[in-house]
Amino acid sequence: MSEDRDPQFCTEIRDRSLCEILNEELVCALGCTEPIAVAYAAALARATLAAEPQAMRVGCSGNIVKNVKSVTVPNSDGMHGIEAAATLGAVGGNADSALEVLETVTADDIARTRELLADRSYCTVELVEGVPNLYIKVTASADGHSAEVVIAEHHTNVVLRAFDDEVLEGSREADPALAVQEDNPAYAYLTIDAIVGFAEDGDIEGAREVLERQIELNDAISREGLERCWGAEVGRTLMETRGEGVACRARARAAAGSDARMSGCSMPVVINCGSGNQGITCCLPVVEYAAELGVDHERLLRALALSDLVAAHVKGYIGALSAFCGVVCAACGAGAAICWMRGGTREQIGGTIVNTLGNVGGIVCDGAKPSCAAKISAAVDAAILGCDMAMADRGFQAGEGLVKDTVEQTIASMGYVGRVGMKATDVEILNLMIGKTRV
Template sequence: MAQPQAPFCTDIRDRAFCEVLNEELVCALGCTEPIAVAYAAALAARTLGTEPESLEVGCSGNIIKNVKSVTVPNSDGMQGIEAAATLGAVGGNADSALEVLETVSTADIARTRELLERPGFCTVELVEDVPNLYIKVCAHASGHTAEVVIAEHHTNVVFRALDDATLEGSREADPALMEHEANPAYDMLKIDAIIDFADSGDIEGAREVLERQLALNDAISREGLEHAWGAEVGRTLLACRENDVACRARARAAAGSDARMSGCALPVAIVCGSGNQGITACMPVMEYAEQLGVDHEKLVRALALSDLVAAHVKGYIGALSAFCGVVCAACGAGAAICWMRGGTREQIGATIVNTLGNVGGIVCDGAKPSCAAKISAAVDAAILGCDMAMAGRGFRAGEGLVQKTVEETIESMGYVGRVGMKETDVEILNIMIGKTRV
C-alpha cells in the first residue's frame, strides 16, 4: 500500500513559506522608493568607477509618486528623486541594497547639496509603458556612461552596462519590459495553508527574520511615539485613548510610519516591498499579543501568519498601484489577531473579507506623512472586521466585491487594484505633477 504523502507535502509547504518570509522580510532604511533610486544610483556610480559628472534618472509614474513627498533618510531633510539619486551616487554603498544610505557622512550630504546646485547635474524624466516599478539611472563621467535598470522589485537589477559592455541582462531585450522571475513558493499561499503553517508548521527557517521584524519595527514605532515626527498620527491616537488596545494597536503602527515617512534613519523590516506594510503587519499583532498574554512563540507564529496573508493579498495587485497596500497588511494583522483570540479558520477568513469589504480601494497618492493616517484607518477596519467575525457577523457574497469564499474575495479585490485602478493611478500622478489642473 502506498504511503500517505501528507508529511512530505507539509514539509514542502513549510520550506516554501519560510522561503517567502525570507524573501519578503528584508531590511530597508527609509521609504523603499527613494532608497531604490539611491541604490540604482550607487550601483551606477560604482560601475562607472568614479563620482559622476552628471546623472540621468528615468522613473515610472509610481516611483515618482512615492518619492515626491518623503524625506530621504540620512540626508539632513532633503526630498525628491534628485536628492535620492545624487546622495546614493556620492555616498551610497551599493552592497547594502535597501540600506544603501546607512553609512553616508556629513561630507557626502554637503557634496550632494553642492552638486544639486549645479544646473542640469541630475535630470529626471517620466518613463511610460514600463512596469509600475521601474528605475533607470545613467551616470556620466570622463566620456564614459554607466547604466543601471531596476524593474518589478526594488532591488531587481535587470540591466547593467558600462559604455558598450553589458555586465548584467541583455541589450537585445527591452530592459523596461523584463520581468522579475516569480518565486513558485508564492503559488502555495492560500489562507487555509497559511493557518495550518501558523498552527503547527516548522517556522525555524524564518525565525531569524521574524524576530528581526519584531525588533526593528518595534524600535521605529517607539521612536515615532517618543518624538515629533511627521503629522504625529500615532502620538495623537495614543493621547486620546491610551487604555484602549485597539487604539494602541493603531497608534503603534501609525507611529512607525510617522517616523519613516519623515526621514528617520532607523531601519525597518519590509513586507511586500514596503516598510509601511511591514510595520502594519507587525505592530498591531505585537500590541494584541501583549494584551492577550500570549507567549513569545505564539507571537512569532502570529506574525508569520500576518506577513503571509499580507503577501498573499498583495500578490494579486502587484508591486505598486493606486491601491493602498497597507490594506493588504492590515488584512494580515487582523487575521493574526483573530488567530491569537482563538478564532476558527472561518472567522479568520471572515476577518479578511470584512476588512476588504470595508476599506479595500483606499487610494495611494504617494508616500508621505498621511500614510500614517491610512495605516490607522486600515488597522481600525481590520480590528472591526475581527470583532464582527468573532461575533458571527460579516459581509456576504454578492455585496459589492465580496464573493463566496475568502480566496475569491481576495482575487476580486486584487483585480480591481491591478486592472481597475490603472486609470486612477494615471490621473493621481497627473494631478501630483501638475499635468492636470482640477
C-alpha cells in the first residue's frame, strides 16, 4: 500500500492538521477583538514610526465600525470607539503582544489618551468601502515622517507596513485593501466526520496547551461576570430566574463571560474564529456539561476540541465578520460536543448541528455590545434543544427551509446565506447604526 493511502498515515495528517487549526484559532485576546485589532494596528504604526504620533488617520470597513462602536475598550477606564482604541494603542500599546496589546496600559497612558482625544482633529476616522469585511488602515505621522499599517481578513494579519516610502512588510504591488491571506491547507480536513474521529481517538497532544488555557481563562472571566455587575447582567439574570439545572448553568456561564468582556473587563480570553464571544461559547457550556456528566479531564479536552473545530468549520463558510451572528456557529460546536459527551452517535452529533442551524441560524449581528450575551444564551439554548431532539432521534428534515440532505450540505447552505445572502442586510444595519438611514 502506498504511503498516501495508508490509513495510519492519513490519520496522522488529520491529527496534525486539526491541532494546527486549534493553535491558529485559539489565541489570547484582551477585550473585544475588533477594538483590540484597531489598537494593535495603531501600536504597530507607532513602533514603526519610533515616536508618539502627532496625528493619525484610521480607515475601517463597515464591520469594524459596527463592532467597535458600542463596546468598552479594555484597560481604558470606560472609553469607547475607534478613536479611543487607536489612540490608546498608539500611546500605551505593546505591538509585540498582538491581541493583548493593551495589557500593560498605565494610568498615565489613559490620561494622555484623554488629553489627545480632546483635540478632535488628532485622530480622524473614515469608512472605507470595497474592502474585506475586516479591514483596518492606520496612518500615523510625526516630525515629517509617516507610518502606515494595514490589517485585512484576520485580526492580526498585517498585509502592509511601511515607513515613509519604504515597505517593511507586505507589498504595495496589489491593493492591500483587497489582500487575502492564503488559505491554510489544514482547513481542508475540517469535516464533521474527521472532527469527531479526531475527538474520539486522535492525537490531541499538539493542541493540549491551548485547550487547557481556553478552559482556564474563559472560566475565569465567566466567574467574574457572575460575581460582579457587568453589562446587562444576562448571566446573573439567568441564574437568579431560571434555576440551577445544567442547561441553565451552561447558558449562564457563557453569557456571563460575554457580560464582562463586552463591558471592558480587563481579563484575557481565548478566542475562536477571531472572536472572544465565540471562544467563550465553545467552551463554557462544554465545561458545565462535563462536570454534570462526570466525564474525566481527558474527555473534556477532547470534547472542547470537537466544539472548537465544529465552530471553525461552520464559521468558515461565512467568513470574518458578517451580518450572521457568529455565536450561532460556536453554539453548534458546543451542542455537538455535549451530544458526544452524552454518548451520541455521529448521526446524532450531525443532527444536533442541523437542529441548531434550523432553529437560530441567521440571528443578525448588529455590532459588539452587551446584548451579545443574550444572543449567546439564545444560541446555546437552541443547541441544547437541538441535542435533546437528536438524542431522541428527532430533527428537522431535508427540504424544510435551508436544511439539506446531510449535515455538511446544511452547513454550506446556511453559510451561503450568511456570506452572500446577508450582505445587503449588513449594509442596512450599518447605515442605521451610523445614522445614514433613518426610520
